[in-house]
Amino acid sequence: MEFVLLIFLPIVAALFVPFLYKTVKNIHTGWFVFIISAALFIYYLRFIEKTLNGNVDTSTLSWIPSLDIAFIAYIDGLSLLFSLLITGIGALVVLYSIFYLDKKREKLNNFYVYLLMFMTAMLGIVQSDHMITLYLFWELTSISSFLLIGYWYTRDRSRFGALKSMMITVFGGLMMLGGLVLLSIMGDTYSIRELIANASSFIGHDYFTLALVLVLLGAFTKSAQFPFYIWLPDAMEAPTPVSAYLHSATMVKAGLYLVARFTPIFASSEVWIWLVTGIGLLTLFWGSFFAVKQTDLKAILAFSTVSQLGLIMSLLGASAVAYHVTGADAAIFKFAAFAAIFHLINHAMFKGSLFMVAGIVDHETGTRDIRKLGGLMSIMPVSFTVAFIGSMSMAGLPPFGGFLSKELFLTSMLALRDFELFNFATWGIIFPIVAWVASVFTFVYSFYFVFKTFAGKRKMQSLPKEPKETSLGMLLSPVVLAAIVVVIFFIPNLIGKMFVKPAVVAMQSGLYNHPDEVTVNVSAWHGWSPELMMTLGIIALGAFLFLTMSKWQKLYDIQPQYFSLNALYDTLMVFGESGMNRLSRFYMTGLIRTYLVYMFAFIAAITTAALFIQDAFAVDMESFSPLNTYGIMTAVILVLAVVMVLFAKTRLAAIIALGGVGYSVALFFVIYKAPDLALTQLVIETVSVALFLLAFHHLPALKRHGESTKFRLGNFIIAAAVGITMTLLALSAHSQKLIPSISQYYKDTVFTEAAGGNIVNVILVDYRGFDTLFEIAVLAIAGIGVYSMIRLRLSRKENSDENK
Amino acid sequence: MEFVMAIVIGILFMAAVYLILSKSLLRIILGTGLLSHGAHLLILTMGGLGGTSPPVLAEGVTDYVDPLPQALILTAIVISFGVTAFIIVLFYRTYAEHKTDNMNLMKGNDEHD
């Protein structure tokens, strides 16, 4: 079976969701969606045996063959890991949403349609080999994210958050498109695999760094890196299942996927390593630092997600170093790739469960404000356990998966000190320090999240609802995720073999031939290494800071509101909107005349410019036909008639003069041997005059409405410009024939092919029948237009009503 | 002869554009009429005015006039009639609804919808 079609399974299923929602009222619509994502998950599991040996699989669906665009699904270790995360966590989130979203009160049809749309988009991103389809799916995730954030569209905050995320991620998407196009120009292919294969051929290309920066802008905006992270906290207005799914486990990781996927292409660049590692670390620190400031449970998690994404980003940057070193050092940087993927899995698990717990707390107590919460431990023991496991894993403590990946992270950052290229020898020391400080704050906010909510004094009076442990169904998904978090700690190497190593091979292609060559062995205990010391330091300082939090948390208030990235965004938006408004008001006057002036002026300017720039103006006197007495006489009559039209004082005179112009044109047709045209023009002119006379008593008298001399002069200049342009055009077009006309073919074949004698008519009904078909359609539409304007108008109806 | 025609075309276009830019509805209709005449002659001149025989097959004739511009113009003539009729009705309906034929008073912008 062509598994590329499976990418579209969710979006096709989305077509049926509204019907299911309308007809099957008893069953929560989510169950159908659950079946789809679970089935996809199980299907994708089959690919493990392939990727385990480093094999890949492709499947192609042709889309626009003439532009060489096709949907090429490409499954290697990296895409498979993401596909499994998308469908697996998707299934769990849908399961959770079934209990979270009330089937009576919520518009489930919308919700699940958007969710399925997202699932297709996300699968499309991670499996696309073609860069254009990658971009399309990329924007589709932005759009579905916009729709899901704005799901409760009656709330101002939701709409604001939706718009903000859309603006930032679509901006990044467009930048990325630019980068991808540049890549396709450099590598002369749209296929990512082919680009990777011949990456070395265009490293020195002029566009290389530009393409790199543009692609990174796409990745950074999507993965909420500094300074673009500001959309993510506002995206928390989405329903919690959405936050758990899109905004922590999958969509925000699309940027990471992109960076991982393009690592083999860009790794050779110093800019890449510095940017990815640097921005990643900065984001890691920034997010963890400001997470402690937040008071909303989901906002804490949002900032922690920002921070964790930064962590993975910096690891991806470090893994690119592996392309620059050889020997023993290289092993450590290959480590970084392993650590990145490993932490990505861990993060998806624990952050998913934490979001779900935050949703449960919100659902059962009616608030997410951490200042109002406390002491829920004994009321909601299961939720607490899940939250505890998730937070401890996030803080990097044993015996949870997060501990292992944090150790790997510290190892990689320490190793950056010893990297000797690109000034790392001087500045490398910054990396472990920032990483360590950020880890301290991570520790603090993890404790802050779980203990301020579940431990301490109970504040019953401040809660909108009487808290109780939630239903089994809602607990199921977070418990599964929490269990995985624990399991990972005990079987890291199995996970590594099954998922991480194949992904590393895909990501650092060229360095390995087989997943087994990735010689990373994860163990919880590896002696009294510097990493362990650092972890101990983190625990000590973190615990101290957490305990004294009430003393120093006020420090955050020093930062004024107007001096923040959010304020910058708001200003930009307001300024952009009013600026655009003023700009368009400046030239969109609402007067049709103004627009006509633009059009005519541009016709004259562009045509004349093209004529002279391209050196196309030519007058070939030789080809001119000799002067013709009748022709000159007709021309004089025509010009006189035109002058009469211009200066006519009454409408009757003007219409008769216009008829005179028409009959002169008919005379021209006679002179230039066009019998069909002459006949047609004569009859048309007659019918037109009759038409004018019929419409006569509806038309106003000919008035000039006090046109000033200046006004007339302006019109005259434009008119003269257009007139002269047309004269030049007529001369040049006649004198220059770039390609021979098809007319000769018509002349030669009119009898043999079409069995006709009148070439003009045969062209009309046979050679160019399509034109004629459309033309009579236009004529029919004009007739219907006239009919409907007169017979079907509204005002007449109103009048006749009044008459009654 | 082409040179004379080119000038006639220029004059037709000039008059048409001048009329279309004026304030009165009726003059705009007249302008569109002139514009289509100008366009027809332009196509005809582009194809060349030489040739001794109309494009209808006849014994012993080889020097036919170029039939392609004629076919194009024929459809254009009929369409321009349809458009003229449409514009006339559009304009006089506008005049009836707004009680004015002054284009300057017919101004649309976003605030009015």
Place this chain on the structure above:
Amino acid sequence: MKTNDVILQTGTKVVFFIIFLFSIHIFFAGHFAPGGGFVGGLLTTAAIVLLLLAFDLKTVQKALPFNFMIVVAVGLLLALGTAAGSILFDVPFFTHAYDDFNLPLFGVSSLHTAMIFDAGVYLVVVGSTITMIQTIGGDS
């Protein structure tokens, strides 16, 4: 004031048929001599316009009791049908066919499917122009 237009009306009764027959002739001649659907259709329109000028709108409507909008529709269908019909014979859209037939009275005649298409053009031209003129004329 009632105008006396006996001469015009009497003349029209005769001239109408002459123009109409001429238009039919021009239409059929179109494939080999100047003429065709457009010119034929317009001449028929001109004939009807003459009727409208000589008599009034109501009389003409009584004499020609068609809904000209339907004439337009029939014409469009005829044209599209001819074009699409070629698909049934497994040749590309818009392929025309012709052959010589020995018809009684006319002798050997060359018949074309292009003629049917042209008839569609003729009907659309007549239908639309008359619709326009009738509605504009009938608007008070």
